[in-house]
Amino acid sequence: MDTVKFFTKLLTRYVLLLLALIIGLVFVYGLVFSSYFSFYGKEKPELLYTKIAQSSQQNNFNFDKSSKIEMDKQNTWAMVLNQDGNIVQSYHLPQQLKRHYTNADMVKFSRWYLEDYPVFSYVRGQQILVLGYPKKHSLAKFNFYANTQFIRNFLSLGLVFLGIILLLIFILLSRSKLRIKKEMDPIITAVTSLSQGQNIALNEKGNFSEIKTALNETSHILEESNTMKEQWIRGVSHDLRNPLMLISGYNSQLEQQYGKGKQTEEIDNQIQSMKEMISNLNMSYLLDNQKHHSEFSSLDLVAVLRTVIADILNNYETITLHFDLPTEAVLVKGEVTLLERAFRNLLLNSIIHSGSNQIDLTYQLSDNKVLIIIADQGDITAQKITELNQKSTNYESHGMGTVITKQIIKLHQGEIVFLDNQPGLKVIISLPLVKD
Numbered sequence: 001m002d003t004v005k006f007f008t009k010l011l012t013r014y015v016l017l018l019l020a021l022i023i024g025l026v027f028v029y030g031l032v033f034s035s036y037f038s039f040y041g042k043e044k045p046e047l048l049y050t051k052i053a054q055s056s057q058q059n060n061f062n063f064d065k066s067s068k069i070e071m072d073k074q075n076t077w078a079m080v081l082n083q084d085g086n087i088v089q090s091y092h093l094p095q096q097l098k099r100h101y102t103n104a105d106m107v108k109f110s111r112w113y114l115e116d117y118p119v120f121s122y123v124r125g126q127q128i129l130v131l132g133y134p135k136k137h138s139l140a141k142f143n144f145y146a147n148t149q150f151i152r153n154f155l156s157l158g159l160v161f162l163g164i165i166l167l168l169i170f171i172l173l174s175r176s177k178l179r180i181k182k183e184m185d186p187i188i189t190a191v192t193s194l195s196q197g198q199n200i201a202l203n204e205k206g207n208f209s210e211i212k213t214a215l216n217e218t219s220h221i222l223e224e225s226n227t228m229k230e231q232w233i234r235g236v237s238h239d240l241r242n243p244l245m246l247i248s249g250y251n252s253q254l255e256q257q258y259g260k261g262k263q264t265e266e267i268d269n270q271i272q273s274m275k276e277m278i279s280n281l282n283m284s285y286l287l288d289n290q291k292h293h294s295e296f297s298s299l300d301l302v303a304v305l306r307t308v309i310a311d312i313l314n315n316y317e318t319i320t321l322h323f324d325l326p327t328e329a330v331l332v333k334g335e336v337t338l339l340e341r342a343f344r345n346l347l348l349n350s351i352i353h354s355g356s357n358q359i360d361l362t363y364q365l366s367d368n369k370v371l372i373i374i375a376d377q378g379d380i381t382a383q384k385i386t387e388l389n390q391k392s393t394n395y396e397s398h399g400m401g402t403v404i405t406k407q408i409i410k411l412h413q414g415e416i417v418f419l420d421n422q423p424g425l426k427v428i429i430s431l432p433l434v435k436d
Contacts, residue, residue: 059125323361345401350376377424388418
């Protein structure tokens, strides 16, 4: 099911369920309201008036025994007023009520209340019958009347139903949230994998099918692009190595015929630089695509550093390299070739780019980590140091060697920081130690 259909179906389900809840609520309220007269039906002023009228003369009201029984049953008091507003007959009349009423008084209580008593008035001939009910827990009189207890129960029941509806809505939203999360988790995982350069293969059936299809197609396109890039880099590397071999051979012939001079030495240095650039190009691609991320094994970092130091001293006789390394092994997880490349790049950076003839290499053990500190006294600006820390793929700023070094250290779960040595550059590499 595609995304639009999924959310349309979900929304339709919610709307239908909400309508069902509203209809059910109205139905239950109708049943409760229809049962009003069964449970709260003893206050019936029309029935009482009919009884009194039937036992009275044509133009007068009279309270006989059956009328009084009905008034007692409904807890009602009554009075009959003549045309002058005087009481001519009464039954259970409250003491605090007046015994004479003006026309204005009669107009008021005929519609609303008489001294807070809900009253009902009926005219017959020249007389007015007034039926009154208790002030509390009897009738609420508006343009209609109803039992106050019924109203309270009715409102309480409404709050209960409202709470049930809100609870059901909360349950439905929670279930929907879990369902959407279950549907979205594979998609989020796939997007994360794509951002890390990994291939994905989502099951395109079910909900969000078009999104899954698009992600699978994107993964396929990226895979083809990486393959093409790899083939291009391999082709370029191969095409560059052949001319370099020829140039190197011709340069050797010139040295044999005319001796080693400044020009032939410069040519040889440039050949070595080109070879290093080709090697860095291949290494950078492999690191970007994590194809060098094999199962790391425990290795002795001290042995790696001694190998790199020996190589630097053999090739750069004018460099003074002071190093302080432990005699015992320092175990880290990694790959020897990658770590050798990283530390060689850092030392060469101090020699070639900073122009330093003196380099210090020391170590520290701290919090299950080993710190390797490389410091020189070369020429470097504060702006360049800031760029070294902030940028990770800017080849123009600090060369491909430094970029590859940062990638290698990151691949080994380590950290690298560039600082001002005043003068010169200080590099601190942090690598996690192998846990016992």
